[in-house]
Amino acid sequence: MLNIVPVRAFTDNYIWIIHNHRHAAVVDPGDAIPVLDFLRHEDLQLVAILNTHHHNDHVGGNAALLKEFSVPVYGPAQESIPTVTHPLSEGDSVHLVELALALKVIDIPGHTAGHIAYYGANLLFCGDTLFACGCGRLFEGTAQQMYSSLQKLAILPDATQVYCGHEYTLANIHFAKAVEPGNPALSKLESEMKSLLAQGIPTLPSTIIRENATNPFLRCNQLEIIQSAGSYVGSSLTDPVSIFAAIRNWKNDFVTPRREQ
Ligand code: ZN
Numbered sequence: 005m006l007n008i009v010p011v012r013a014f015t016d017n018y019i020w021i022i023h024n025h026r027h028a029a030v031v032d033p034g035d036a037i038p039v040l041d042f043l044r045h046e047d048l049q050l051v052a053i054l055n056t057h058h059h060n061d062h063v064g065g066n067a068a069l070l071k072e073f074s075v076p077v078y079g080p081a082q083e084s085i086p087t088v089t090h091p092l093s094e095g096d097s098v099h100l101v102e103l104a105l106a107l108k109v110i111d112i113p114g115h116t117a118g119h120i121a122y123y124g125a126n127l128l129f130c131g132d133t134l135f136a137c138g139c140g141r142l143f144e145g146t147a148q149q150m151y152s153s154l155q156k157l158a159i160l161p162d163a164t165q166v167y168c169g170h171e172y173t174l175a176n177i178h179f180a181k182a183v184e185p186g187n188p189a190l191s192k193l194e195s196e197m198k199s200l201l202a203q204g205i206p207t208l209p210s211t212i213i214r215e216n217a218t219n220p221f222l223r224c225n226q227l228e229i230i231q232s233a234g235s236y237v238g239s240s241l242t243d244p245v246s247i248f249a250a251i252r253n254w255k256n257d258f259v260t261p262r263r264e265q
């Protein structure tokens with residue numbers, strides 16, 4: 005039985021620990037200190053580091069973890085992360101033998117040029133590409149790339165548990181409500197997520213079924229979103245990538261407290 009536990013870092017990062025009470029793998033350790041504290045406290049032996057993309061808030065703890073544990077570091081083949089020992093691209097798999105877990109690699113460029121996701125056993129680790137009710141900023145990729153990447157994730161099974169890199173959910177819901185005010189699932193989600201946050205509980209994982217019902221970046225074929233995107237740019241839009249690009253630009257200008265969402 006695997007446990008997936010968040011370790012908080014910086015302002016709003018989640019470092020995900022996958023463990024079986026004996027061994028552990030860590031996804032996107034931006035900071036080593038809270039990870040080492042957790043591993044010691046739970047008496048876990050680290051067996052692998054997995055990185056989704058090269059940003060420092062996701063890889064910054066690699067080197068310090070490697071001083072304590074000599075483990076393989078998996079990461080995107082298309083990005084330069086000096087500590088990565090096992091560069092990965094779509095079609096590759098990661099076999100975490102101690103955890104009896106196999107994860108497949110999915111290429112999801114857009115936020116960064118070589119961003120990857122790890123998917124298996126009903127779990128998706130998607131870094132800064134798919135957020136609950138949102139998506140990552142286009143730092144290195146095009147709207148077409150990000151749109152295609154998100155579509156690859158949207159077709160995963162409904163029950164897939166979605167583990168994102170940041171706690172951005174509430175701000176994302178505020179934006180989603182501006183884009184699609186007629187979606188009743190958003191108000192329901194907002195009150196559920198507010199309640200979790202008030203109790204100090206992460207809003208993650210999400211699920212693919214929930215994202216398809218609420219995330220405007222996965223809903224570019226919805227009439228209300230098509231119309232909202234058209235109003236934002238001041239002309240009627242028809243193709244999904246243009247609609248995606250319009251709402252992604254809109255989100256950049258929307259009042260948001262954080263950088264990467
Ligand atoms: Zn990032």
Ligand code: FE
Nearest residue numbers: 061132169264
């Ligand atoms: Fe990040």
